[in-house]
Amino acid sequence: MTTHAIESIFILVAAVFWLASAYWTVKDARRRIDDSWLLVLAAIIGLVPYLGPLVYMLFRPPEYLEDVRERELEIRAMEDRLSHRGLVCPVCRTDVDPSFLVCPICTTKLRQACATCRSPLEALWQVCPYCETPIDAGASIVPRRGD
Ligand SMILES: [Zn+2]
Ligand SMILES: [Zn+2]
Incomplete structure (x- = not known):
């Protein structure tokens, strides 16, 4: 193999690695960032050879959008439960059903x-x-059992 060929292979590998890391950055950003301008910015940073993805990893949002959405849904469901029933045990604050006679906890x-x-x-x-x-x-x- 000539030096020239080795050089070409090295450049090819470097280019593939560069494109792969840029692709990964964009893919990851799309799962974490909702704002289109920030997405463009992340893509530009991701295209900076090698350093870009590292910089992106330092500043990317810690959570996936899916997780954030899921958590928001959970919180909303919890709020719904509280506002619809508004019933908690006065002693231990457990959610209780309107039909409960005693707190199960x-x-x-x-x-x-x-x-x-x-x-x-x-x-x-x-x-x-x-x-x-x-x-x-x-x-x-109701007489309590055991009394
Ligand atoms: Zn209770
Ligand atoms: Zn009755």
């Missing part, structure tokens, strides 16, 4: 059950809406 009594049909009752109700039994504050307290 700390066993705090959350509401009374109807003496006749055992439906969970709101504190202000004067009559059970499910079976029409008048609510007597004293009588409708």
